[in-house]
Amino acid sequence: MADIYFCFSDECGDYKPNMTEKQLRNHPFYIRTTLVINAAQWKQLNNQFKELRIKYGLEKIKEVKWAHIW
16 A cells, blocks of 8 residues: 655745736745655644644644744
């Protein structure tokens, strides 16, 4: 039986085809990344996240954005 993998993909930046010079100055970077993780490893990591959420009193379902940290 083949291993199962999860892929999580996200982007940061403001991309539009044929951006103007002003748009490029205001938004010079666009980054997309993907995390590929084995399902068994994800399950273990997910359980650790749940423990941290309980420890720090965070909501169990709501997504935590990096901007929330500041």
